[in-house]
Amino acid sequence: MIAKKGGIATALAIVLCMPSMSLADSRNGERIFLNRCAMCHGNDVKGTGPLADKSNPPTPDLTTPEFKKRLLDYPGVIVSSVILRPNGDLIPRTLRENGVKLPPFAWTVKDFRDLNEYLTDRIARAK
Ligand code: HEC
Numbered sequence: 001m002i003a004k005k006g007g008i009a010t011a012l013a014i015v016l017c018m019p020s021m022s023l024a025d026s027r028n029g030e031r032i033f034l035n036r037c038a039m040c041h042g043n044d045v046k047g048t049g050p051l052a053d054k055s056n057p058p059t060p061d062l063t064t065p066e067f068k069k070r071l072l073d074y075p076g077v078i079v080s081s082v083i084l085r086p087n088g089d090l091i092p093r094t095l096r097e098n099g100v101k102l103p104p105f106a107w108t109v110k111d112f113r114d115l116n117e118y119l120t121d122r123i124a125r126a127k
Pocket residue numbers: 032033036037038039040041051055057058059060062070077078081082086087090091092094095115119
């Protein structure tokens with residue numbers, strides 16, 4: 001977890017300013033997704049995880065044409081949804097209310113890049 005605002009801005013800037021993803025490690029991205037996101041977003045990224053319907057709003061399908069367009073218009077949306085938490089404590093609260101404990105995780109810039117590449121690729125290939 002990045003605690004300081006400067007750290008968040010720097011992490012986001014670095015992620016967004018490095019379009020060359022050749023160093024990204026997609027197995028690390030996959031591991032993070034499966035451990036920390038798939039319980040809601042589903043292994044298929046279509047919002048089919050066991051907790052998908054436990055929140056209001058429910059977990060969205062990230063493979064729709066609408067979300068693909070959103071990702072094209074705003075390539076930082078994946079990373080910023082994790083860092084900035086636009087919906088406040090919705091996600092931690094949903095996990096808590098359903099008894100799902102995630103171990104704390106010390107995100108590195110590489111983790112954000114790997115996750116971003118993994119998900120962007122999954123979304124691009126999803127039908
Ligand atoms: C407790 C369930 C839950 C978990 C865990 C979760 N999400 Fe989500 N996610 C949601 C819900 C609900 C929304 C829709 C509300 C929102 O945007 O906050 C969402 C929205 C999103 C969006 C779309 C944001 C936008 O602005 O369109 C992305 C991208 C996303 N999540 C990525 C992730 C990633 C990556 C992880 C893992 C690090 C993750 N989520 C973990 C439930 C979850």
